Amino acid sequence: MAPERADASLAHYCIRQTGRHLLLLVRSPGEIVNPLLFFLLVIILFPLGLGPDPEMLSALAPGIVWVVALLANVMLCMRLFADDFADGSLEQLAMANIPLAVAVLPQLLASWLASGFLLSLVSPLFGLMLGLPLSVAPILMASLLMGTLIMLLLGAVGAALTVGIQRGGMLLSLLILPLYVPVLIVGTRSLTEAVGGGDPAVALALLGAGVTGGLVLSPVAIAAGLRVSLEL
């Protein structure tokens, strides 16, 4: 029936699906801009709430940046599979003749590029507002780059399990916030070490381990979660 085609390989499929999701995100910019806007707005709240004193702010800055990045990620995960579930694309993804755990990776990569990646690029600017010196910027960007990817992978598991439930947003945050605790602790630690002149290598290494572990393990859980949601 369908003749074996040169571009029938897995790699072409993943590249095509990543392109598809990036195109969809570009075509509906709200999906990209929302987490970034949220990140900026909430960061501004802290000086207003805690007072403008630079010393105090820069002492709290690592924690603030990371908590806000975490919350932005939770918001992102609430909409992660919602549209595809509603219009039937998720069903078709499960019908592709390849393991669902692999088929779901392109969408995660595209979502991360459009959110976590951009967020970590922009974060030094927000850090300045909180008194984080520019010298810390590379560590800030590196830790957020990895941290947002881990949080997306973990959050996607919760998203997969709650996509079939109406008003699953609150439930999603209840499911994934406990899983975010280690990422928050290690991420904030890398920043505090960097600000304090210590050595952030250990924390960054742990984040790296989190990324590799997450990339290997969570797609399996995400695929299982999606199959459960597709049963509804």
Added chain:
Amino acid sequence: MYFESIGEALLMGGHGGFVWSAYGITFAVLTIALIRPLVSTRSLNATIRLRSARQSNLSEGDS
């Protein structure tokens, strides 16, 4: 017993309030966890017996 009198056991050198309240709460929670399924099972059994009793007289009635 380690304490000379019940009064002293209750007092526990000033910490009695904390210790006994902790035990009280724990036993309260465990009792609830123990009683709830028992009561629910008993009531379910009652409805089942009632329904099977009604079915048997129904079958006697029209046989």
Added chain:
Amino acid sequence: MWRIVHQFGSPPWVYRFCDRVIPWLLPLTVVALLVGSAWGLLFAPTDYKQGDSYRIIYIHVPASVVALAGYYVMASAGLVSLVWRVKLADTAMRAAAPIGAAYTAIALVTGAIWGKPTWGAWWVWDARITSMLILFFLYVGVMALFEAYENKTIAARACAILSLVGTVNIPIIYKSVDWWYSLHQPASIKFTGSSAIDTSMLYPLLGMIVTFYVLFALLMMLNIKQSLTQEYAHSAWLHKRLND
């Protein structure tokens, strides 16, 4: 080519097992609980440093230990239901979740009450207590997810997946909280460290830990029997069993 295996597992056998075990295990556990508490409360000697408030460990430590073990019991039931599609494993998982949550709540409350006389604050950001708090939210997450689905068969599958994900993350959470705790808090406050504790204090503690494990099993059996009665209310074997 892939295929689905037939479902197996026999509720009547489990129901009969619970029916035989509960009548003698329940009184035995209650007595053990009372004896253990009395032993710890009234007969064990006072701690020279903390005074009598330390007696709370006889319920705080067992509750914490079994609360953590309970999550793994729930997750393994979930694994069995996920891999071998045994409907009873779903029931066991659903039975374990609320008990584990209750144990975690007890551990948190008794920990807070113990903190007050010992460190003067109701809430101490100690590594153990913080991890226990996160464990509590993991339990609540599983129970909330189960309630969110109308179709309970599918809900059980979702909860099995969530509890397995939780199982993988618990060691990571505990280690990261310890790491966080070691940075911000000098290790002076050792809540439940493995400090060498005198045998006269140790035996009641071990006795209570065993009793809490047995109680966990008993509560699970009660919950399993309850949900089997609910689920198989219309089945012939239950009618026969209840009437003779």
Added chain:
Amino acid sequence: MTATLLEVRDLDVYKGPRQLLTGLNLTVTTGSLLQLAGGNGVGKTSLLRAFAGLARIEVFGHLSRCDDVLYSGHAPALKGTMSPRQNLRTHPAGLCSPSDSELDKALAALNMTGYEDALTARLSAGQQRRVALARLFLPSARLWLLDEPFTALDVAGVRVLENRFREHADDGGAVIFTSHQKADLGERLEVLDLESYRGP
């Protein structure tokens, strides 16, 4: 050469506590056209999703099928912000991407020429339905599992689709579809009435 594409032995399908279907036995070979009939709520869609592998938790018994399957559900799986061409080229279930000529031929068969690059959101429901069905006119899988393929199609569309079904069956494929009205596919069509397998 007729190969078995789908085999089912004493299949039970549940919906929560309720048993929808019980004791279903079925073998679908190449070249067969099978319609799943039965009233609303008898479990047509659930059974089709079980065949597709989308419903597994509440399905018990023996079910084995070939891996080369195309499933089309109620939802058209089309993205409004993309054109029909982009939708079909990057379809999530399509392991290989159709070439432009195949795409134009498929859309032409459903007389959608001229709409290849319009925004799908601006097309009418009927047109979107045709774009979703265009997958059947591209080189595709051997076993088709189609849920209500004839809905929202005009008379001409139905006839085009029926011809395609016959063509696909002659090419060594098979079609299993659910439908309310009787499909005009002649005597080759087998109709499986699910009422006779209804659970207790």
